[in-house]
């Protein structure tokens with residue numbers, strides 16, 4: 001089964017994908033995570049996209065699509081996957097349709113003020129990518145990753161100026177995908193404002209229909 005998780009940054013796509021991937025036994029492919037890992041490892045791709053990510057702009061379509069195609073070549077994606085943060089433009093969606101049959105597009109619905117609260121409180125462990133929230137999902141010890149004991153960081157693009165830009169980019173370039181997938185009969189809306197366990201439950205019940 002191939003799923004696309006759509007929705008504004010901070011809606012909880014990564015949080016739910018991390019839980020759902022175990023239950024559905026398919027990998028979670030986050031293009032944001034792939035870019036951050038390239039930046040951390042200082043690869044050619046990482047050097048190319050570092051400033052783009054920090055600003056909240058989108059990486060060019062061709063670069064993003066090539067990276068996804070490469071990821072699809074890995075055998076764990078044969079049974080399907082959860083795409084999180086891809087596609088983000090109509091062009092990416094058109095390209096994706098040529099290489100994968102998408103079963104459902106899950107649209108995480110969340111109002112803007114909640115999005116801002118979630119993004120500004122998000123903290124991550126740089127080495128594992130594990131995500132917390134200062135209020136909604138705090139670590140056991142403030143500022144420290146539960147598993148590695150490393151200090152948690154705030155993503156560069158979770159700082160106020162970049163958040164506002166990302167929301168603008170989302171509205172202009174990604175939100176049109178809602179109508180695009182609705183027209184194809186693939187769109188499934190879920191209420192992302194409730195606790196993660198309830199969001200997950202809604203997702204699983206929708207998939208079992």
Ligand code: ADP
Nearest residue numbers: 010011012013014015118122132133136195196
């Ligand atoms: P996305 O992948 O859509 O950008 P994340 O999964 O990283 O979003 O979630 C953004 C922030 O909101 C994180 O700090 C996460 O801990 C928190 N979060 C995620 N889902 C929920 C939820 N259902 N309720 C409250 N906070 C949440």
Ligand code: AMP
Nearest residue numbers: 031032053056057058059064085086088
């Ligand atoms: P995310 O982790 O999904 O919030 O993505 C972080 C950043 O990575 C985005 O703000 C973009 O700069 C870049 N990015 C992730 N996915 C894509 C995509 N599908 N197309 C273009 N840029 C992307």
